[in-house]
Amino acid sequence: xxxxxxxxxxxAAGILLLAxxxxxxxxxxxxxxxxxxxxxxxxxxxxxxIKAWKASRLKMFSIELLVTIAVIGALIIGEYxxxxxxxxxxLFGAFLEGRSLEKARAALKSLMEMAPLxxxxxxxxxxAIIMAEEVVENDLVIIQTGExxxxxxxxxxGNASVNEAAITGESVxxxxxxxxxxxxxxxxxxxxxxxxxxxxxxxxxFSKIIELVEEAQEGKAKTQRFLEKFAAIYTPGIxxxxxxxxxxxxxxxxxxxxxxxACPGALVISxxxxxxxxxxxxxxxxxLIKGGEVMENLAKINAIVFDKTGTLxxxxxxxxxxxxxxxxxxxxxxxxxxxxVISEHHLGRAIVKEAEITGLKLLNKPTEVxxxxxxGIEVNLGGxxxxxxxxxxxxxxEIPIETEMESYATKQEKAGNTAVFIADDKKIMGIISIADAxxxxxxxxxxxxxxxxxxxxVMLTGDNKHTAKIVGEQLGMDDIYAELLPExxxxxxxxxxxxxxxxxxxxxxxxxxxxIATADVGIAxxxxxxxxxxxxxxxxxxxxxxxxxxxxxxxxxxxxxNMKQNMFIAVGTVVLLLAGVLTKNVNLASGMLIHELSVLxxxxxxxxxxxxxxxxxxxxxxxxxxxxxxxxxxMPLNVKNI
Amino acid sequence: MKTLKNIKTTRYQxxxxxxxxxxxxxxxxxNKEPGVEKAKVLFNSSRVKVEYDEEKxxxxxLAELIxxxxxxxxxx
Numbered sequence: 258x259x260x261x262x263x264x265x266x267x268x269a270a271g272i273l274l275l276a277x278x279x280x281x282x283x284x285x286x287x288x289x290x291x292x293x294x295x296x297x298x299x300x301x302x303x304x305x306x307i308k309a310w311k312a313s314r315l316k317m318f319s320i321e322l323l324v325t326i327a328v329i330g331a332l333i334i335g336e337y338x339x340x341x342x343x344x345x346x347x348l349f350g351a352f353l354e355g356r357s358l359e360k361a362r363a364a365l366k367s368l369m370e371m372a373p374l375x376x377x378x379x380x381x382x383x384x385a386i387i388m389a390e391e392v393v394e395n396d397l398v399i400i401q402t403g404e405x406x407x408x409x410x411x412x413x414x415g416n417a418s419v420n421e422a423a424i425t426g427e428s429v430x431x432x433x434x435x436x437x438x439x440x441x442x443x444x445x446x447x448x449x450x451x452x453x454x455x456x457x458x459x460x461x462x463f464s465k466i467i468e469l470v471e472e473a474q475e476g477k478a479k480t481q482r483f484l485e486k487f488a489a490i491y492t493p494g495i496x497x498x499x500x501x502x503x504x505x506x507x508x509x510x511x512x513x514x515x516x517x518x519a520c521p522g523a524l525v526i527s528x529x530x531x532x533x534x535x536x537x538x539x540x541x542x543x544x545l546i547k548g549g550e551v552m553e554n555l556a557k558i559n560a561i562v563f564d565k566t567g568t569l570x571x572x573x574x575x576x577x578x579x580x581x582x583x584x585x586x587x588x589x590x591x592x593x594x595x596x597x598v599i600s601e602h603h604l605g606r607a608i609v610k611e612a613e614i615t616g617l618k619l620l621n622k623p624t625e626v627x628x629x630x631x632x633g634i635e636v637n638l639g640g641x642x643x644x645x646x647x648x649x650x651x652x653x654x655e656i657p658i659e660t661e662m663e664s665y666a667t668k669q670e671k672a673g674n675t676a677v678f679i680a681d682d683k684k685i686m687g688i689i690s691i692a693d694a695x696x697x698x699x700x701x702x703x704x705x706x707x708x709x710x711x712x713x714x715v716m717l718t719g720d721n722k723h724t725a726k727i728v729g730e731q732l733g734m735d736d737i738y739a740e741l742l743p744e745x746x747x748x749x750x751x752x753x754x755x756x757x758x759x760x761x762x763x764x765x766x767x768x769x770x771x772x773i774a775t776a777d778v779g780i781a782x783x784x785x786x787x788x789x790x791x792x793x794x795x796x797x798x799x800x801x802x803x804x805x806x807x808x809x810x811x812x813x814x815x816x817x818x819n820m821k822q823n824m825f826i827a828v829g830t831v832v833l834l835l836a837g838v839l840t841k842n843v844n845l846a847s848g849m850l851i852h853e854l855s856v857l858x859x860x861x862x863x864x865x866x867x868x869x870x871x872x873x874x875x876x877x878x879x880x881x882x883x884x885x886x887x888x889x890x891x892m893p894l895n896v897k898n899i
Numbered sequence: 900m901k902t903l904k905n906i907k908t909t910r911y912q913x914x915x916x917x918x919x920x921x922x923x924x925x926x927x928x929x930n931k932e933p934g935v936e937k938a939k940v941l942f943n944s945s946r947v948k949v950e951y952d953e954e955k956x957x958x959x960x961l962a963e964l965i966x967x968x969x970x971x972x973x974x975x
Contacts, residue, residue: 315928
């Protein structure tokens with residue numbers, strides 16, 4: 258029996274009940290009234306009876322069985338009004354719950370509806386329109402104005418303004434040109450693009466978001482687990498109580514009423530419906546919160562550790578100066594760029610980009626590439642070994658830094674640059690200075706966090722002390738730790754955790770994945786396209802935008818508050834009803850009505866979360882616990898006091 | 900060893916689930932079926948995710964089981 262049929266049955270029963278009511282009003286005949294009520298009971302009861310039968314055949318206990326027993330009991334004692342009302346209300350309640358739950362869960366559905374359906378590809382010089390899932394890797398895909406991008410890929414020609422709301426929650430379109438990444442599910446507002454497909458079908462970021470949201474909705478909050486445990490004890494407990502009621506009062510009808518009314522419907526649904534609505538609001542705004550427990554932890558956060566590069570700063574550094582020692586500046590840049598061509602590191606990319614801007618032709622291909630995490634890279638370039646990196650790597654390779662070079666590097670670093678050393682196996686040949694600008698919204702966000710009850714703000718970076726100090730102090734960080742290797746970051750995060758501290762770590766999720774995994778709540782930002790980060794983080798901010806952190810924090814608090822309100826409504830209703838039943842103020846039909854209304858109220862309350870918007874609570878004079886250092890002070894890397 | 904078996908994952912979309920008790924009912928009946936590796940009801944998206952061995956049980960048979968417990972499957 259499907260929903261449509263059940264709805265028809267519900268309407269039919271409703272009409273029969275109206276007819277019965279008319280009969281009662283005009284005082285026609287008692288027999289007609291009873292007949293109508295009995296027919297209404299049977300009609301409305303059929304779906305419930307069938308469900309009860311199916312469940313008991315599988316030796317499973319179900320609420321439908323309780324209702325069936327109660328209805329049969331009511332028919333036997335001649336309470337036809339009650340039996341008809343209960344069966345009808347039971348259907349009607351389920352119908353309303355279904356409708357409103359669908360609304361609460363609509364976020365995922367609306368996401369799915371954004372999925373692209375078809376794609377225009379060029380194969381063997383011919384254009385063809387195919388289903389989006391039929392596109393294969395390395396296909397050339399053409400997207401025109403108003404069309405949805407069907408795959409994740411790289412632009413090889415054209416320019417366009419692209420709305421990426423489905424992925425990042427950002428409504429402001431992003432402009433895309435050659436070599437930019439585009440994502441499946443985003444819409445081309447204006448322009449024209451030719452894209453080479455990199456991820457297709459289930460591998461696209463968009464598909465992964467849907468998968469994550471789906472899984473997240475099932476992730477249970479601690480509160481929810483407690484409720485389920487409670488329900489597991491509660492249901493048999495209520496059954497024993499009903500038997501007791503029967504033993505004491507010898508009133509079968511009262512015992513049955515007690516049993517049906519006590520069913521924990523609203524109670525079981527109260528927590529998950531808030532969580533789902535909250536997760537849904539996040540998903541629509543490019544914030545993926547992975548489940549109820551994360552939601553609860555996020556609401557309690559009082560300390561945040563930030564990775565500097567790519568989080569507080571733009572993460573797109575540019576070359577600011579080049580110095581050669583005994584060789585020409587162009588030569589230094591050329592060698593470094595040729596070596597870094599294969600690099601994923603942002604500093605490497607900055608060097609390659611600078612070479613492109615200068616118009617250098619990269620001829621030599623590096624071989625025997627060895628990436629030293631947190632130190633740099635070693636390559637073989639045209640038969641010569643070449644090291645590009647920081648002081649740590651130089652020290653390991655036993656390459657001396659002469660005084661002149663050291664003073665130049667320090668001068669550059671004090672001005673906020675990162676100094677990258679280029680050396681062969683014996684000596685340093687040049688230093689390239691690279692700087693990374695602070696994000697426009699970083700200062701505002703940090704100021705707002707203080708008003709959000711975040712008491713400790715810590716910054717970690719693999720970068721040098723001077724740059725770290727400049728950025729950290731500009732933003733008003735309480736503690737600044739510099740020159741950390743990726744594995745140090747995780748250790749540092751662990752040191753900051755502990756008594757009374759709920760710590761979040763915010764990073765870009767690539768080289769700080771271990772630290773993100775260590776924190777109470779790991780948050781990765783701007784990760785559209787990096788799978789590792791999407792998988793390790795508890796909270797994923799799809800947009801490359803710090804604003805979303807405030808939204809996520811406020812949303813989690815609102816969700817937890819909503820969940821508590823719902824539990825209060827649910828428990829309160831059951832307590833009142835049971836008291837009412839025992840004092841004979843509530844009968845089966847009215848009890849059922851109030852019970853269904855409480856379930857509905859819980860769902861409607863959760864629906865408020867769908868429309869949640871962050872508010873600016875900035876108070877310039879927010880109190881700060883500035884005097885206490887969160888992480889161990891004796892760490893030599895704290896540069897706050899240099 | 901998973902390599903010896905041919906494990907397939909299928910999702911079924913059900914009508915809106917309103918009672919958490921349906922979870923145990925559906926999961927129970929599916930997990931009892933030989934050939935089913937793992938059955939999970941995604942309560943909040945009203946979907947059932949089943950990993951099963953194609954050699955031993957068919958997708959149609961699984962759908963039949965879900966319907967038999969009283970939950971109609973929607974065409975996706």
